[in-house]
Amino acid sequence: MFTSLTAAKEMHEHICGFALDKSSNLILLSFHRIWGANGIGIISDDQNMRSLNRNVLKRAPCSVGLFVYRKPIWQHKSIESPCRVCLIYVGGNEDKEALALADHMQGNKQVSLTVLRLFPAPHPGENNKRSVRQMIDKDRDDDRLRNDSITYIDWMVADGTKTSKILHSVAYDYDLFLVGRRSGIGTTVTSGLGDWMEFDELGIIGDLLASEYYPSKDSVLIIQQQA
Template identity: 40%
Template sequence: MKKYAANYTKRNIFDLRRNAELRVLTCIHRPDNIPSTINLLEASYPTKDEPLCAYVLQLIELIGRASPVFICHQLHKSSNNSMAEKLVDAFQNFEQEFKDALVVNTFTTISPAEMMYDDICTLALNKFTSLIVLPFHKKWSSDGSSVEIEDESLRELNYRVMERAPCSVGILIERAQMTHIFSPETPYMVCLLFVEGKDDREALYFAKRMMKNPHVRLTVVRFLASTKEENPKVKDWQEMLDTKILNDMKSEKVGEACVEYIEKRVKDGPETALVIRSLASEFDLIIVGRQAGIETPQTSGLLQWSEYPELGVLGDLLASTDAAGKASVFVMQQQRTARDA
């Protein structure tokens, strides 16, 4: 863990300089991960002023005694791996859409499942990425009604990366496989659920990048506790910081940005869950901060029912029930540095 986390360099989206290139490492485990990952990156709208560099890593588990292999597809054009060809083609087409604003590099790692986290974290460290995107370990049917695959080795990999990553990490959950066509007629409906804390602020700053996309409609829903705790000095400072950041975003005009801001006062977790259920079916993508193991008045009572701790309470709520409808869900954890250890 020290190899990756014992650094004090801030590699996250919240601390990224204005107009700096965003570097993202996206991990692809199955072919159906490709469209959802491209949707997510396209929503963040690479421009010449705020370019995106995507490192795309195909994950293949090594079976038997063969030696691990790491392939750079820019150096090795020919491949007998049909998924690798599909991956390279899809991301090359994506790169063509955003000329001069997007650079894509594709790789494949073939290694034992228990060591794959090292390939991911090392590549992220060497390429100075601010974000790693991981696929969720469950695969739903095409209409999102039932689970087809549940891969525990992928779930374990996600855990290991979240514990060791040298930058921020997000788990992308896709309920219904579809490729979104970004256009004025079919705007991409994005919702950010905001409670408090640094993971939520990281999620907010990622969502902010979508404000400049003319084909994205962003809704920010902030959950406030209806009752105040006694002597909440630390909470008050956090809340003041959150309020300032949200106010800055509301007042920031980005082109024809369409942002709706909603505040909901809730007394506990079940009430928050009811609000989320009533909203969720309206969106294509829901972004939340992980806030692992942290219980607030707004989420009280949900932690004990949490099935997937790697997603935090709201991510878990959206992944383990039909609460999200067919929306994709992106759960974000801000970089953990040596100061957090």
């Protein structure tokens, strides 16, 4: 445990410098907005914290996790009940980084992991079944995606509206969502959703999951991999 006191405008430099000195793999930050009981009602909206988070995301020498805390993960659940974690997986390095973290969480027997995979719909003229099967097979080349203890749900998505409907349909099925910050950017999976994004530091899908309009008030962990 280390403690450092510094001016707010220089804090990101200390965090990034310390992470570099210690060869850290992950910097974990708290989202600047804090909600009230059960994730309802904003009680704090610290813009200094938001500026800090955005600066760390720009300069971090390692991966960064931005945690949006809405309510206790085990709230109203018995201690024997598993924590239901859902990883939104479109592909790309950040989703794989999030998968590695989720896979590590599975070391805890009280964690149940579901990978919700969203595949961009094939272009007109492509063989739909063959194209989707190729994408699924390619992703399963990753050893972590061959884990029998993981539940897989696969969707083919033609546009951001379909993605939004899918994510809304599973809103109450999980206790924690994980997603890569740049997950789905530049694909049909997020087309049209960027226009409604409030906080770019969360990414398009992360912003949707953390939105006050999202049905459930579950916590979200957004992962950014160092470029």
